Amino acid sequence: MFMDMKPPRKPSRLSRRALPWTAVVSLCAAILAWELVSRFSGLPAFILPAPERVAVRFWQALADGNLLLHTAVTLSEVLLGLLSGTVAAVALGYAIAKSRLFERLVAPYLVASQAIPIVAIAPLLVIWFGPGMFSKVLICALIVFFPVLVNTVVGVRAVPQPLHDLMRSLRATRGQIIRRLEVPAALPVLLGGLRIGATLSVIGAVVGELVGADQGLGFLVNTARGLYDTAMVFVAVLTLILLALALYGVVALMEKKLLSWQEVHE
Amino acid sequence: MSDPILTVRGLSVTFPDNNGGLEALDAASFAVRPQEFVCVLGPSGSGKSTLLRILAGLLAPTSGSFTFAGGVPRIGMVFQQSNLMPWRTALENITLPLELQGMEGNTARIKAQEMIELVGLQGFESNWPRDLSGGMAQRVAIARALVHDPDILLLDEPFGSLDALTRERMWSELSRIWQARRKTVLMVTHSIGEALFLADRVLVLTQRPGRIKLDLAVDLPRPRADEMRYTAHFGKLARKLKEAIE
Numbered sequence: 001m002f003m004d005m006k007p008p009r010k011p012s013r014l015s016r017r018a019l020p021w022t023a024v025v026s027l028c029a030a031i032l033a034w035e036l037v038s039r040f041s042g043l044p045a046f047i048l049p050a051p052e053r054v055a056v057r058f059w060q061a062l063a064d065g066n067l068l069l070h071t072a073v074t075l076s077e078v079l080l081g082l083l084s085g086t087v088a089a090v091a092l093g094y095a096i097a098k099s100r101l102f103e104r105l106v107a108p109y110l111v112a113s114q115a116i117p118i119v120a121i122a123p124l125l126v127i128w129f130g131p132g133m134f135s136k137v138l139i140c141a142l143i144v145f146f147p148v149l150v151n152t153v154v155g156v157r158a159v160p161q162p163l164h165d166l167m168r169s170l171r172a173t174r175g176q177i178i179r180r181l182e183v184p185a186a187l188p189v190l191l192g193g194l195r196i197g198a199t200l201s202v203i204g205a206v207v208g209e210l211v212g213a214d215q216g217l218g219f220l221v222n223t224a225r226g227l228y229d230t231a232m233v234f235v236a237v238l239t240l241i242l243l244a245l246a247l248y249g250v251v252a253l254m255e256k257k258l259l260s261w262q263e264v265h266e
Numbered sequence: 267m268s269d270p271i272l273t274v275r276g277l278s279v280t281f282p283d284n285n286g287g288l289e290a291l292d293a294a295s296f297a298v299r300p301q302e303f304v305c306v307l308g309p310s311g312s313g314k315s316t317l318l319r320i321l322a323g324l325l326a327p328t329s330g331s332f333t334f335a336g337g338v339p340r341i342g343m344v345f346q347q348s349n350l351m352p353w354r355t356a357l358e359n360i361t362l363p364l365e366l367q368g369m370e371g372n373t374a375r376i377k378a379q380e381m382i383e384l385v386g387l388q389g390f391e392s393n394w395p396r397d398l399s400g401g402m403a404q405r406v407a408i409a410r411a412l413v414h415d416p417d418i419l420l421l422d423e424p425f426g427s428l429d430a431l432t433r434e435r436m437w438s439e440l441s442r443i444w445q446a447r448r449k450t451v452l453m454v455t456h457s458i459g460e461a462l463f464l465a466d467r468v469l470v471l472t473q474r475p476g477r478i479k480l481d482l483a484v485d486l487p488r489p490r491a492d493e494m495r496y497t498a499h500f501g502k503l504a505r506k507l508k509e510a511i512e
Contacts, residue, residue: 160349162345162347162349163349163351165319165322165324165343165345165349166343166345166349167366168322168323168324169322169323169324169341169343169420170341170362170363170366170414171323171338171341171366172366176366180362180365180366181351184351184353185351185353187353259353261352261353261354261394261396262352262353262396
């Protein structure tokens with residue numbers, strides 16, 4: 001299944017150029033529109049709270065330490081899931097990239113596993129592994145796993161054969177080939193997978209928390225909804241957005257640092 | 267005359283295909299003496315690159331053998347394309363063979379810097395390969411092949427991807443570098459002019475399966491200048507090679 005996968009010529013660099021002043025303007029316009037709708041539509045606050053109401057709720061939740069606690073829980077789940085999912089995917093992806101036999105052995109299961117909607121088996125995982133952090137970390141890891149795996153396979157397969165020849169003519173060891181050739185050569189594609197994985201991991205954590213948890217931003221959404229504290233739901237959702245953006249930003253920053261050699265002059 | 271550094275005996279290669287195998291090289295035998303510059307000349311499909319890949323340890327021969335005096339040799343190889351690692355600067359590309367030998371970073375950089383000067387790339391040490399011209403990239407590749415003081419230099423049509431003017435300039439460069447370093451060189455090419463300008467000896471391979479048809483000593487004086495290519499003797503040798511190829 002991975003045989004026909006061609007590496008992209010260059011990962012998209014769109015993220016590099018994001019956030020000029022136009023982004024600030026459009027953000028202000030969106031908040032203004034939100035304000036106008038909430039003021040003139042006559043919708044009650046438990047349906048659509050006004051921006052300032054959400055802002056006040058945000059400061060309250062921040063001040064009493066609640067928001068930070070739940071954010072910390074979700075963030076740990078996201079990071080642990082991302083880390084374990086990535087480690088497993090890179091290891092398995094490397095083995096698949098290097099061995100056709102191994103690929104034939106595991107590829108059918110991997111493809112079939114992608115037919116399982118993780119969101120649908122999240123309740124099962126929570127039943128099996130309890131409402132604590134572990135079940136969420138597992139969901140994150142499962143969601144992150146496949147895109148990182150595919151990118152690892154593509155990245156490692158795309159290492160140019162002449163460079164392998166060079167390393168062999170210099171009698172490089174297996175470890176030297178991995179460290180000085182395959183890792184740096186596959187890094188652009190691998191980081192592309194990590195970028196996707198980072199945002200997916202946030203989704204995984206929230207899904208797990210919505211299904212059953214006693215902490216975390218997803219839990220916060222659930223309880224606030226039960227109390228018709230819609231402003232708090234907004235606060236939790238906005239925090240999640242910030243979390244995902246921050247993670248994406250971290251990966252984009254890593255790309256900028258590690259891949260300066262392929263920066264395109266425009 | 268000194269003992270050969272490389273002895274090749276009856277080297278044959280057959281690539282498996284659907285009808286009985288494709289014979290690329292047929293019982294090639296020759297010897298190379300230390301500090302000798304030998305060119306292997308042949309049309310495409312004569313198995314000359316295959317020969318080089320066997321000697322570099324990248325391919326196993328179907329039959330026959332080769333021995334290097336003094337056991338497993340250190341090899342410096344230059345490929346048709348510069349084959350630089352795009353994530354390493356020019357200097358870092360040159361330090362690679364030293365790193366693989368476990369040399370400490372600073373010492374490696376100092377040695378690489380000497381190579382930069384040998385190939386005339388001062389000022390380009392920290393350039394990325396994408397910012398180097400074809401000729402410059404191939405100089406870096408030559409520096410990388412020389413930096414770890416190899417026992418033999420294997421050059422696989424190293425100037426094949428360069429334009430004609432750059433290629434001829436690189437001949438003089440390589441000739442100068444060879445005079446300075448006195449390495450044993452085995453170079454594969456399909457250019458008669460290139461072989462005569464650079465080599466002490468030219469081996470001519472026939473069309474597939476490659477067989478050594480002629481072993482010609484090039485008795486042109488060194489150092490060789492551009493004008494030498496227009497002398498009568500050069501023309502005579504060129505005609506001999508041309509006839510052997512056809």
